[in-house]
Amino acid sequence: MSLFKQIGAVTLMNLQSIPSRLGSSLVIVVGIAGVVGVLISVLAMATGFSKALNNTGRPDRAIVLRGGSTSELGSTISRDNALTILDAPGVRKTAEGKPIGSAEVILIVDLPQKGSDSGVNVTLRGIGPEGFDARPEIKLIAGRMFQPAVRELIVGKSAQAQFKGLEIGSHIALRDSDWTVVGQFESGGDAHESEILADAETVMSAYRRNLFQSVTVLLDDVAAFDGFKDALTTNPTLSVDVKREPEYYAGLSKTLKMILFFVAYVVGGIMAVGALFGALNTMYSAVSARSVEIATLRALGFGATPVVISVFAEALLLAAAGGAIGAALAWFFFNGNVANTLSSNFTQLVFHLTIGPDIMLLGIAWACAIGMIGSLFPAIRAARLPIAVVLRAG
Amino acid sequence: MKYLPLVWAGLWRKRTRTLFTLLSIVIAFLLFGMLQGTNAAFSRGVEGANVNRLVTVSRISFTEDLPFADLVQIEAVPGVDHAAYASWFGAYYQDPKQFVFSFPVDPERYFNLFPEFKLPKDQMDAWVRTKTGAVIGAQVAEKYGWKIGDRVPLHSTIWTKPDGTSDWNFDIVGIYDDPDDHSRANAFFFNHSYFDDGRAFGKGTVGWYVERIKDPTAAVATGAAIDHLFLNSSDETKTQTEKEFQQSFLKQVGDINFIVTAILGAVFFTLLFLTGNTMMQSLRERVPELAVLKTLGFTDGGVLALVLAECLLLCVIAALIGLALAAAAFPLMKDILGIVALPPRVIGLGIGVAVLLALITGLPPAWRAMRLNIVDALAGR
Numbered sequence: 103m104s105l106f107k108q109i110g111a112v113t114l115m116n117l118q119s120i121p122s123r124l125g126s127s128l129v130i131v132v133g134i135a136g137v138v139g140v141l142i143s144v145l146a147m148a149t150g151f152s153k154a155l156n157n158t159g160r161p162d163r164a165i166v167l168r169g170g171s172t173s174e175l176g177s178t179i180s181r182d183n184a185l186t187i188l189d190a191p192g193v194r195k196t197a198e199g200k201p202i203g204s205a206e207v208i209l210i211v212d213l214p215q216k217g218s219d220s221g222v223n224v225t226l227r228g229i230g231p232e233g234f235d236a237r238p239e240i241k242l243i244a245g246r247m248f249q250p251a252v253r254e255l256i257v258g259k260s261a262q263a264q265f266k267g268l269e270i271g272s273h274i275a276l277r278d279s280d281w282t283v284v285g286q287f288e289s290g291g292d293a294h295e296s297e298i299l300a301d302a303e304t305v306m307s308a309y310r311r312n313l314f315q316s317v318t319v320l321l322d323d324v325a326a327f328d329g330f331k332d333a334l335t336t337n338p339t340l341s342v343d344v345k346r347e348p349e350y351y352a353g354l355s356k357t358l359k360m361i362l363f364f365v366a367y368v369v370g371g372i373m374a375v376g377a378l379f380g381a382l383n384t385m386y387s388a389v390s391a392r393s394v395e396i397a398t399l400r401a402l403g404f405g406a407t408p409v410v411i412s413v414f415a416e417a418l419l420l421a422a423a424g425g426a427i428g429a430a431l432a433w434f435f436f437n438g439n440v441a442n443t444l445s446s447n448f449t450q451l452v453f454h455l456t457i458g459p460d461i462m463l464l465g466i467a468w469a470c471a472i473g474m475i476g477s478l479f480p481a482i483r484a485a486r487l488p489i490a491v492v493l494r495a496g
Numbered sequence: 497m498k499y500l501p502l503v504w505a506g507l508w509r510k511r512t513r514t515l516f517t518l519l520s521i522v523i524a525f526l527l528f529g530m531l532q533g534t535n536a537a538f539s540r541g542v543e544g545a546n547v548n549r550l551v552t553v554s555r556i557s558f559t560e561d562l563p564f565a566d567l568v569q570i571e572a573v574p575g576v577d578h579a580a581y582a583s584w585f586g587a588y589y590q591d592p593k594q595f596v597f598s599f600p601v602d603p604e605r606y607f608n609l610f611p612e613f614k615l616p617k618d619q620m621d622a623w624v625r626t627k628t629g630a631v632i633g634a635q636v637a638e639k640y641g642w643k644i645g646d647r648v649p650l651h652s653t654i655w656t657k658p659d660g661t662s663d664w665n666f667d668i669v670g671i672y673d674d675p676d677d678h679s680r681a682n683a684f685f686f687n688h689s690y691f692d693d694g695r696a697f698g699k700g701t702v703g704w705y706v707e708r709i710k711d712p713t714a715a716v717a718t719g720a721a722i723d724h725l726f727l728n729s730s731d732e733t734k735t736q737t738e739k740e741f742q743q744s745f746l747k748q749v750g751d752i753n754f755i756v757t758a759i760l761g762a763v764f765f766t767l768l769f770l771t772g773n774t775m776m777q778s779l780r781e782r783v784p785e786l787a788v789l790k791t792l793g794f795t796d797g798g799v800l801a802l803v804l805a806e807c808l809l810l811c812v813i814a815a816l817i818g819l820a821l822a823a824a825a826f827p828l829m830k831d832i833l834g835i836v837a838l839p840p841r842v843i844g845l846g847i848g849v850a851v852l853l854a855l856i857t858g859l860p861p862a863w864r865a866m867r868l869n870i871v872d873a874l875a876g877r
Contacts, residue, residue: 125773125776125777126773126777128769128773129769129770129773132765132766132769133520133766133769133770135766136762136763136765136766139762140759140762140763143758168656169662170651170653170662171653171654172592172653173653175559176586176653176654178654178656178697209556209557209560210556210557210558210559210560211556211557212555212556212557212558212734215747218747220743220744220747221744222747222748223557223559223748276556277556277560277730310730313697341660369527369531369759372523372526372527373523373527373762373763375523376519376520376523376524376527376763376766376767377520377766379516379517379519379520379523380516380520380766380770382512382516383512383513383516383517383520383770383773383774386512386513386516387513387777443748443749444748444749450748
């Protein structure tokens with residue numbers, strides 16, 4: 103018999119005998135399903151979170167904060183400075199020659215979260231008259247745009263889904279007065295979808311403020327950034343930090359992303375070691391249950407290789423099944439789930455848990471690796487079974 | 497106790513299998529210790545909250561300031577014993593990564609409200625006298641190597657001075673500690689008057705008020721009375737107990753408790769299978785031995801206890817090793833979590849879970865061992 107035929111025959115025979123060892127086989131399947139499920143779920147959080155922030159911003163847009171401020175909330179920019187920034191070289195102009203940029207005011211609104219009544223911080227962003235030209239990705243999907251000087255606002259799709267009282271037509275009590283929700287927008291799943299937008303001047307007069315928090319400008323092109331930045335940083339009347347938008351938002355997501363990846367790989371890794379011991383147990387007992395069968399095959403002239411491969415095949419099959427179950431469970435329970443957390447601005451960021459094929463494949467790869475390593479030593483033992491002793495004892 | 501060698505021998509009958517099972521349980525409890533410890537670290541503020549204290553913040557959000565003039569009105573509310581205020585300074589030392597939890601306060605008012613912060617009398621006097629004086633927690637002093645007499649610059653990410661700079665200088669005049677929980681001595685307090693005179697905007701406001709109430713059972717009513725004062729004013733307030741305030745803050749981060757419970761649920765569900773399978777296998781192989789024991793005069797209950805004890809021993813030993821590893825790993829996470837030791841409560845809980853795990857996985861095989869019929873078992877039927 104050729105080697106391949108031998109491998110085929112022994113492996114098939116082995117796989118057919120799995121049902122008789124179901125109890126211990128389940129240990130591998132369940133153990134690995136647990137590892138892969140946890141790994142994929144936490145990675146889904148990490149990717150969903152960083153996707154929301156990475157989608158925000160374009161390289162030809164810059165955000166200006168007061169020097170030394172780490173986030174918009176802590177920053178202040180006076181009206182004079184805001185005008186200087188908007189007039190700086192490199193800022194794209196509208197057909198009428200107005201700079202495309204937006205001096206913005208950031209406020210925190212305490213709103214109840216859906217599903218629980220505890221209040222969370224939601225960003226209210228007062229946006230300048232050219233704000234929507236600067237951010238063409240913001241599209242109204244229901245209702246209408248707010249009007250300046252009237253206490254109206256529009257809400258992001260994610261914010262509306264996650265927080266209470268943001269339906270079109272409802273009123274939000276902010277300082278002194280009621281504001282009406284008149285529209286709903288989407289912006290490609292980025293960070294602004296978790297926000298509420300209104301007219302900057304109206305918001306500032308309601309809150310009796312005279313300072314902006316940040317200025318966002320659309321540049322002539324990606325290369326115009328350096329000139330724009332130099333113009334601002336060398337201007338003695340200004341003390342500001344200038345960043346490309348993607349750089350700013352990547353900075354915001356860095357810490358939490360790191361923590362989530364750390365949790366995914368450390369907790370997943372530790373669980374994988376635990377599952378590995380379970381797999382070893384199962385495969386050793388599988389080999390010992392098959393010892394008479396293996397010895398008989400060897401006595402009949404089957405080589406060691408088919409036996410070793412049959413052990414590997416069994417472990418891989420069980421591990422892959424476990425990995426698939428874990429991945430399927432994680433996908434079923436979590437894919438597309440909406441979660442929100444406190445982002446660097448002290449405000450909520452809503453994100454979607456995303457389980458893409460890359461994460462799925464990673465999970466299955468982990469499963470197969472655990473199966474392979476877990477069956478290595480049992481396979482060696484199977485190959486080295488002393489034929490005569492086993493047959494006599496059996 | 498005299499059966500311990502027998503239980504021990506039974507446990508190690510199949511050495512590799514027991515070892516691998518033991519190691520899996522060790523891993524599970526290592527995770528249990530680390531995750532529950534993390535959870536405890538996050539909820540620490542909530543548990544340390546004082547029932548006598550209320551926190552009043554702006555109704556709009558806690559980042560909005562409140563007028564300084566509210567203080568007199570709040571103090572006049574019947575039920576309020578004493579009130580103090582603080583603001584968020586949002587500062588770092590030299591590098592944005594070296595964040596310092598710093599708050600401008602009124603020295604005597606604030607420390608009167610927080611009797612758990614121990615500050616020597618002469619240092620308090622010096623603080624009141626020194627406008628630029630600051631009092632720091634023992635943890636802060638240790639972290640940056642600051643001592644009394646040092647002049648320390650902090651860079652505020654929020655508050656600028658009229659000249660546009662955000663660097664503020666302080667003279668360290670005192671170091672306080674919290675003997676019950678040293679990790680809570682982690683703040684940097686300085687004079688509100690220095691802050692208010694020096695800032696370019698927001699003068700005459702404070703971040704939030706803290707009140708001590710005379711009767712903790714009247715917390716809700718007192719809070720409502722405070723909020724009623726400012727109803728329909730331009731600065732409406734929201735007063736909560738200190739505990740509620742901390743909880744609502746934690747909830748904003750996300751449901752850490754849920755994530756921890758979900759992961760541990762998956763781990764222990766897996767473990768149930770593994771250990772249960774090991775115990776079942778081991779029993780199946782030992783049916784004749786158990787029958788011999790019964791023939792020798794062991795009662796049904798005795799055999800049940802023997803099998804259960806074996807499982808209990810395995811789980812508890814593994815749990816102890818796992819928790820010890822977690823306790824050893826915990827200091828490595830000090831910078832992230834802020835506490836240095838695995839809380840004893842988590843260790844106790846872990847041992848409880850180990851016993852429960854042993855009972856659930858051990859009971860079915862133990863039950864079978866108890867019901868074993870000697871004749872059938874010896875005959876191999």
